Amino acid sequence: MGINERESLLHSSVDKVLVIEGTHAASYAVKLARVQVISAYPITPQTGVVEKLSEIISHGELSAKFIKVESEHSAMASCIGASISGARAFTATSSQGLALMHELLHWAAGSRLPIVMVNVNRAMAPPWSIYVDHNDSLSQRDTGWIQFYAESNQEVLDTVLQAYKIAEMVLLPVMINLDAFFLSHTSEPVAIPRQDVVDEFLPPREAPFKVDPSDPHAFGALIGPDAYMEVRYKLHRAMGDAREIIRQVDTEYAEKFGRSYGGLVEEYQTEDAEFILITAATASSTTRIVVDSMRSMGFPVGMAKLRVFRPFPDEEIYKLVKKARKIGVMDRDISFGATGIIYQETKAMLYNSLVRPPLFGFIAGLGGRDITPSTIEEMFNYMIKNDRPESETIWVGLKHKEN
Amino acid sequence: MAQYKFTSVEEMPPLALSLDSTRKISTGSWRHVRPIYKDKISPCEVGCPAGEKIPEYFDLVREKKYERAWYKILEDNPLPGVTGRVCYHPCESQCNRAFYDEAIAIHSIERFVADQNLDKHIPHLAETVKSEKVAVIGSGPAGLSCAYHLVRRGYRVTIYEAEAEAGGMLRYGIPQYRLPRNILDKEIGDIANLGVVIRTNSRVGENVPWSELEKFDAVFLAIGASKSKKLGIEGEDLEGVLSGVDFLRKLNTGRVPEVGKRVVVIGGGNTAIDAARTALRMGKDVTILYRRTRKEMPAVPEEIEEAEKEGVKFDFLIAPLRVIEEGGSVKGIEMQRMQLDKPDESGRRKPVPLKGTEFIVEADTVITAIGEDPDLSFIPYSFLKKGLRIVVDESHSTGVPGIYAGGDAATNPYGTVVDAIRAGKEGAEAIDEFLGWKSSKSTEAMTVVKSGDINTFYFPHEKRLKSPRISLAKSKNSFKEVNKTVSEKRALREVDRCFSCGTCVHCDVCLTFCPDVAIIKDEFGEYKIDYDHCKGCGICVSECPRDAMELVEEELQWV
Numbered sequence: 001m002g003i004n005e006r007e008s009l010l011h012s013s014v015d016k017v018l019v020i021e022g023t024h025a026a027s028y029a030v031k032l033a034r035v036q037v038i039s040a041y042p043i044t045p046q047t048g049v050v051e052k053l054s055e056i057i058s059h060g061e062l063s064a065k066f067i068k069v070e071s072e073h074s075a076m077a078s079c080i081g082a083s084i085s086g087a088r089a090f091t092a093t094s095s096q097g098l099a100l101m102h103e104l105l106h107w108a109a110g111s112r113l114p115i116v117m118v119n120v121n122r123a124m125a126p127p128w129s130i131y132v133d134h135n136d137s138l139s140q141r142d143t144g145w146i147q148f149y150a151e152s153n154q155e156v157l158d159t160v161l162q163a164y165k166i167a168e169m170v171l172l173p174v175m176i177n178l179d180a181f182f183l184s185h186t187s188e189p190v191a192i193p194r195q196d197v198v199d200e201f202l203p204p205r206e207a208p209f210k211v212d213p214s215d216p217h218a219f220g221a222l223i224g225p226d227a228y229m230e231v232r233y234k235l236h237r238a239m240g241d242a243r244e245i246i247r248q249v250d251t252e253y254a255e256k257f258g259r260s261y262g263g264l265v266e267e268y269q270t271e272d273a274e275f276i277l278i279t280a281a282t283a284s285s286t287t288r289i290v291v292d293s294m295r296s297m298g299f300p301v302g303m304a305k306l307r308v309f310r311p312f313p314d315e316e317i318y319k320l321v322k323k324a325r326k327i328g329v330m331d332r333d334i335s336f337g338a339t340g341i342i343y344q345e346t347k348a349m350l351y352n353s354l355v356r357p358p359l360f361g362f363i364a365g366l367g368g369r370d371i372t373p374s375t376i377e378e379m380f381n382y383m384i385k386n387d388r389p390e391s392e393t394i395w396v397g398l399k400h401k402e403n
Numbered sequence: 404m405a406q407y408k409f410t411s412v413e414e415m416p417p418l419a420l421s422l423d424s425t426r427k428i429s430t431g432s433w434r435h436v437r438p439i440y441k442d443k444i445s446p447c448e449v450g451c452p453a454g455e456k457i458p459e460y461f462d463l464v465r466e467k468k469y470e471r472a473w474y475k476i477l478e479d480n481p482l483p484g485v486t487g488r489v490c491y492h493p494c495e496s497q498c499n500r501a502f503y504d505e506a507i508a509i510h511s512i513e514r515f516v517a518d519q520n521l522d523k524h525i526p527h528l529a530e531t532v533k534s535e536k537v538a539v540i541g542s543g544p545a546g547l548s549c550a551y552h553l554v555r556r557g558y559r560v561t562i563y564e565a566e567a568e569a570g571g572m573l574r575y576g577i578p579q580y581r582l583p584r585n586i587l588d589k590e591i592g593d594i595a596n597l598g599v600v601i602r603t604n605s606r607v608g609e610n611v612p613w614s615e616l617e618k619f620d621a622v623f624l625a626i627g628a629s630k631s632k633k634l635g636i637e638g639e640d641l642e643g644v645l646s647g648v649d650f651l652r653k654l655n656t657g658r659v660p661e662v663g664k665r666v667v668v669i670g671g672g673n674t675a676i677d678a679a680r681t682a683l684r685m686g687k688d689v690t691i692l693y694r695r696t697r698k699e700m701p702a703v704p705e706e707i708e709e710a711e712k713e714g715v716k717f718d719f720l721i722a723p724l725r726v727i728e729e730g731g732s733v734k735g736i737e738m739q740r741m742q743l744d745k746p747d748e749s750g751r752r753k754p755v756p757l758k759g760t761e762f763i764v765e766a767d768t769v770i771t772a773i774g775e776d777p778d779l780s781f782i783p784y785s786f787l788k789k790g791l792r793i794v795v796d797e798s799h800s801t802g803v804p805g806i807y808a809g810g811d812a813a814t815n816p817y818g819t820v821v822d823a824i825r826a827g828k829e830g831a832e833a834i835d836e837f838l839g840w841k842s843s844k845s846t847e848a849m850t851v852v853k854s855g856d857i858n859t860f861y862f863p864h865e866k867r868l869k870s871p872r873i874s875l876a877k878s879k880n881s882f883k884e885v886n887k888t889v890s891e892k893r894a895l896r897e898v899d900r901c902f903s904c905g906t907c908v909h910c911d912v913c914l915t916f917c918p919d920v921a922i923i924k925d926e927f928g929e930y931k932i933d934y935d936h937c938k939g940c941g942i943c944v945s946e947c948p949r950d951a952m953e954l955v956e957e958e959l960q961w962v
Contacts, residue, residue: 112418171417209420213920218421230412231419238417 005154008191011258015194022183023048025153025190026092026118026176029160031062032198033116035090037082039067039075041097044130045184046120049092072097076104076115083113084219086210088164091115094180095122095136102140105173109144109235111220114167114174114205116160117145121281121332122180123367131368132180134280134333138309138341144235146174146242147309149280153188158259161193161202162249168205169249170242172235180368182282193257201256239311246308264313266305267320269295273302275383276324278346280306283330283364283371290376301380312345321355326383328360332371339392360389364396371397426936430919434939436954438913440930443905443950444849447509450497452825453480453548457494457509458906464512464898465908469519476516477525480824481551481594482544482573484521484586487514488886489577490821491703499904502854505867507901515894521586525593529557535838538563538619540607543571544820545810546625547591548827549834550599556835560599561619565606567656569595571627572811573820575652576674578681579882608781621805621834624793625827628777628811634669638726639771643733647678647772654681663767667692667736669723670772671700676707678770679715684882689715692764694722694741694754713879722754724761726769735765777812789814798833799826807834852904852950861912861948868897907951913943 009017020028026049030038038057040050056062067078072093079089093101098119108115119137123129137147146166150156156178163174178184211219223231247263254260268284269291270276279287284305294301304320306313321327331340338344343361350356362379365371375397382394409415447457455476463472476483487510498506537553539546542564550560568574569591573582595601605611616622631646633639643663647670653660666682668675671693682689691710693700696719700707711717724737740760743752776791786801786808787794793808795801801808809826811817817826871887872878878885889897913930914922921937922930944952 110418209416209418216425216920217423218425219418221419221421223419227409227415227419230409230415231417233412234415234417 008154008258009189011191013193013197013257014191016192017189018192019187019189020153021048021185021187022150022153022156022178023092023120023185024052025157026160026178027052027056028190028192029157030090031056032193032195033088033090033161033164033202034199034204035062035064035116035164036087037065037067037079037089038091039069039078039082039089040091040093041069041072041075043072043094043097045122045180046092046094046097046118048184049118049120053090072100073104076101076108076117079115079117080104080108080111080113083108083115084111084211086205086207088205089113089115090117092118092120094120095124098136098140099124102143105140105143105145107220108173112171112235112238114164114171116163116167117173117175118156118160119175119177120180120184121177127367129367130180132182132282132332133366133368134177134331134341137175137177138333138335140175141310141341144172144239145310146170146172146239146246148174148176148307149309150176150178150183150307151282151284151305153183153186153190154259155261156183157190157192158253158257158261161198162246162253164205165202165249166242166245169245170238171208172238172242177281179282191259197256201253243311243313243315246311261307262305263316264306264308264311265316265320266307268303268305270302270304270320270323272300273323274300274325275328275380276302276304276320276326277328277330277376277379277383278304278306278320278342279330280309280332280342283332283376286371286373287330287376290373290380293373294377294380299380299384306342309342309345312349314349317346317349318353318355321350321353321357324357326358326360328362328379328383330362330364330371330376330379332365334363334366334393343392358388360386360394361392362394362396369397429935430938431921431933431935434934434937435957436939436941437934437957438932438937438939438941438944438952438954440907440932440951441953442849442907443852445904445906446497446499446851446853447494447507447904449851450494451479452493452819452821453486453828454825455479455494455513458901458903460516461512461898461901461903462906462908464516464894467895469516470523472516473520473523474526476513479828480821481525481548482590482820482824483513484517484590485544485573485582486821486824487511487517488582488586489573491819493821499852499854499857499902500900503857503859503862504864508868508870508897511868511870511889512894512897515889515891517586517590518888521589524596527597528555529597531557533557533559533838533840535559535620536561536618537621537623537834538616539623539625541565541571541625541627541810541812542569542591542601542603543625543627543810543823544573545627545823545827545830546571546623547594548824549623549625549807549809549830550827551594551597552828552831553834554594554597554599556831556840558834558838562599562601563605563607563611564601564603565609567604569601569603571625572629575629575655576648576677578651578655578677580680580684580878580885581677583884608783613783620838621807623799623827623830623834624782624801624806624808624812625810625823625830626777626779626782626812627823628775628792628817630776630778630791631771632774632776634723634771634773636723636725638728638733641726641728641733642731643767644726644769644771647674647770648775650678650770651681659685662687663733664688665766666690666768666770667764667766668770668772669693669736670774671695671702672772672774673702673706674775675770675772676702676710676715678772680706680710680713682768682770683710683713683715683879686880687768690764691715691717692721692723692736692738693717693719695743695751696720699751709885712875718764720754722756723769727763733767733769735763736769737761737763775811779812792817798836799830800833800837805837850905856950857902857904858946858948858950861910862900862902865896865900867900868893903949903951905950908949910948912946912948913952916942916946918942
C-alpha cells in the first residue's frame with residue numbers, strides 16, 4: 001500500500017476501516033448513498049453485493065425496498081420503474097446476467113434514468129467460466145451507459161458514491177465494473193466514510209421528471225422521425241458532458257474524502273515515459289510493480305489506467321500520445337474478427353490526430369488467466385524490441401506447441 | 404391535445420415524455436377479460452356442519468371487533484362457547500393451510516370469541532313476529548338450535564324437556580372438565596331470553612299428553628339417543644356393570660355412582676373416553692378395552708391423547724365374552740383377542756375373534772360404551788325407521804306433515820354436537836318454508852377455494868396455536884376445565900395465520916400491483932376498478948393472496 005493510500009485511511013472523513021471483499025465494498029457504498037430501491041438476481045461472483053445489502057436492510061440499517069425477482073431482465077425493469085418514479089435505484093449483476101439485461105440497458109439510458117449498477121466482470125460462456133475478463137461489459141458499449149473499471153475495493157466504494165452524483169447530474173445510468181475474484185472475493189482494507197460527509201457530498205435525488213399516479217404521463221413512448229434524432233443527439237451530448245462532470249466530481253471527492261482517481265484516466269510514471277501501456281482494472285496494480293522494476297533497470301516505461309471506458313476519454317488519450325514513443329493497450333477482452341476492444345477504440349480515436357505513435361494491441365488474461373508481472377514485462381519488451389506490431393492482436397501467454 | 408412544436412434540439416426535453424395527462428387515453432378498450440372482486444367460499448366453511456362463516460368472523464377478530472365477530476357466528480350457531488370447547492372441528496381438517504404447514508386452530512378462536520362476550524346477551528333480531536307456534540321436543544343441541552333459528556325468524560317456540568334442566572347430552576353426557584356448566588347455562592339462557600319457552604320436567608307422552616302438541620303448527624323431534632347399546636353377553640345385568648351414558652348422567656346430576664377400584668371401559672367412542680377420564684378423576688384405575696385398533700377409534704383424537712396423558716390405559720383388538728361374577732358382584736371380564744379383517748359397511752376393517760385367546764381381565768366395575776340408540780317407543784307418529792332412528796329427508800321432514808326430526812334421533816346427520824346444531828338449523832329453515840314464509844336459505848352455489856388457489860408467497864410459515872391447558876397434575880384429579888381460553892395476543896396471531904380463503908381482507912396487494920393504477924380505494928375503504936383504464940392484464944387476480952378476485956371474459960360488442 002502506498003503512502004497516499006495509508007494516509008487516506010486516516011482522513012477525517014473516515015468513519016471506520018473494514019477489511020472487506022469488493023462485493024461488500026459496493027454494498028457499503030449503496031448503504032451510504034441511501035439507495036431507496038434495490039432489485040437484483042443472484043449470480044456468481046456478484047452474489048455478495050446483494051447478500052450483504054439484504055442483510056443491511058433486514059437489520060434496519062438502510063431504509064430501502066429490496067425487490068426479489070426471477071431474472072436480471074426483471075431486476076433492471078424494477079430499477080427502471082423505481083428510478084422513473086424518482087427513487088435512487090441500484091442493481092448488481094455479472095456476465096450472462098448482464099447480457100440478459102441488454103434490452104433494458106437501452107431502456108434505462110434512453111429514459112435518462114440515473115440508475116447505478118455494479119457489474120462483476122466475468123467471462124462469457126460457453127465455455128463456462130466464473131473468472132474475470134471484460135467481454136461482458138464491453139459488449140454493452142453502445143447502450144448509453146457510463147462505464148467505470150475499478151482497480152481496488154476502495155475504488156469500488158468511492159466510485160459507487162461518485163457514480164450516483166454523476167448519474168443524477170447528467171441523467172445517465174452508470175455501470176461500475178470490478179474484476180471477478182481478484183476484487184469481488186479478495187479482502188482489502190477499505191475506508192468507510194462518515195455518513196454525514198457522504199450526505200453532504202450526495203444529497204437526496206431530485207428527479208426533474210417522474211411518474212406521478214395522480215397526474216399520469218407517458219414515458220418513453222413512441223416518437224416520430226421528426227424528433228427521434230434530436231433525442232438521440234441529446235443523449236450523445238450528455239455522454240460528452242459527462243467527461244467534464246466526472247473530472248469535477250473526482251476533484252470534489254478528493255476534497256471531501258482525500259482520495260482521487262484522476263478522473264477518466266490515471267497516469268503512472270508517464271511524465272518521461274517512452275513506452276506507455278494502457279490498462280484497465282486490477283491488472284493495473286501489477287503493471288505499477290512492473291513499471292517500477294523496469295524503471296529501476298533503466299527502461300523508460302509508464303502506465304495509463306483507463307478508469308472510464310464510456311464516455312471514452314478523448315482528451316486524456318490525445319495528451320498521452322504526445323508524451324510517448326510507443327503506446328501499448330492491454331485488452332482483457334477480444335472482439336472476434338477484429339481486435340481487442342480498448343485497442344480498437346484507442347486506434348480509432350487517434351486516426352485524425354496529428355501525433356500517431358505506433359500502437360500495440362495485447363490480448364491477455366481471458367477467462368481469469370493470471371496476468372503476472374512477467375506477462376506485462378513481455379508486453380513492454382515487445383514494444384521496446386519492435387518498431388511496429390507484427391499483428392493487430394498480440395496474444396500474450398497463449399500456449400503454443402513447443403517446437 | 405396540446406402539440407409540442409419544437410424548432411431546436413435545445414428546446415426539447417431530454418426524454419420522450421407526453422406533455423398531457425394520459426388519463427384521457429381509455430386503455431380499457433384493449434381489454435378482453437375483466438378482473439372482478441368475487442368472494443368465494445372457504446373449505447372450512449364447507450367443512451363446518453353449522454355453516455359458520457369462518458373467514459368473515461376471523462376478519463372481525465383481526466380488527467378486534469369481538470362483539471361483531473360473535474354476531475357473525477350467531478347467524479349460524481347459538482352455542483359457540485359449547486362448540487368452541489367440544490366440537491371435533493371438521494372445519495380444521497378441510498383447512499387449506501394444512502397443505503402448507505398446519506391447519507388453523509379454528510375451534511380455539513371460536514371459543515375465544517364466545518368467551519369475550521360472556522357478559523353480553525344475544526340481541527333480539529327477529530324483524531317480524533309471527534303467529535305460528537312450533538314445539539320442539541328435547542333441549543339438546545339439535546332442539547336448542549332449531550328453537551333459536553325459529554325464534555329469530557319470529558316464531559313462537561316451546562321446548563319440552565323431560566329432564567329437570569335443559570341441555571340434553573351437553574348437560575347430562577359431557578363432563579364438566581370439558582364443558583363447564585356456567586358456559587352451557589349462559590348460552591341456553593341467551594336462547595330463552597329471546598322468548599323461547601323451555602318447559603323442563605315435561606316428558607311428552609307421560610306428564611304432557613301428545614294431544615297438547617296439536618295446538619302447534621309444526622313439531623321438531625330432537626329427543627336424542629340416550630339408550631345404551633347392550634353388549635349382549637352373560638353377566639351384563641350385574642350391579643357392577645353400568646352404561647357410560649348412565650354413569651355420566653348420574654355424575655352430572657350430582658348422584659355419584661358407586662364404582663370399584665379397577666374400572667374397565669368397553670368401547671372406543673367419545674362416551675368411552677368421557678367415562679374413562681371421569682372415572683380417573685374419581686381416583687380409579689382405568690383401562691379402555693377396544694375391539695379394533697387406536698386408528699379406528701371414533702373418539703376425537705385430541706381426547707384420546709388427553710386420556711392417555713392423564714393415565715388411562717388402553718388395550719386394543721380385544722372384545723368381551725362374559726362378565727365374571729363372584730358373590731353377586733363383578734370380579735372381572737373374560738376377553739378374547741381379535742384381528743382385523745376386510746372393511747365392513749362402516750369402511751373400517753372388521754374385527755374377527757382369534758380362537759383360543761380367551762383370558763380374564765380383573766375388574767370391579769365394567770362400563771359399557773359401545774354406542775347409544777334413541778328410544779322412539781313413546782312417539783305416536785307413524786314414520787319410517789331405519790334401525791332405531793327416524794328416517795328424515797334432506798329437509799328433516801319425517802314424511803308426516805308438520806313433523807320434523809333431527810339430531811341423534813334421526814338418520815341424517817347424527818353423531819356429534821355440531822351435526823345436531825346443523826340439523827336444528829336446517830329443520831328450522833324447512834319449518835319456515837313449510838309454514839309459508841320465504842326461506843332465507845341461499846341457493847347460489849359458490850366456488851370453494853382449493854389449496855392451490857392460495858398465493859402462499861404472502862404467508863410465512865408459522866406454527867399452529869396449541870390449546871393452552873391446566874397442568875396434568877391439576878387436571879387428572881379434579882373436574883376443573885382442562886383447556887383454557889387463549890390469550891388475545893395469541894388469538895390474534897393465529898387469526899393472522901389464516902389465509903382468509905376467498906374473502907377480501909383489504910390487504911392492498913391488488914392496488915399495489917396494478918400497473919395501470921386502475922384500482923382505487925374509495926372513502927369506505929372498498930376497492931373500485933377503473934375499467935376505463937384497466938387493460939385486463941390480470942396481475943391483480945394472480946397476485947391476490949386469497950383468491951378473492953377472478954377474471955371474466957368481456958362480452959364482445961360489435962359496433
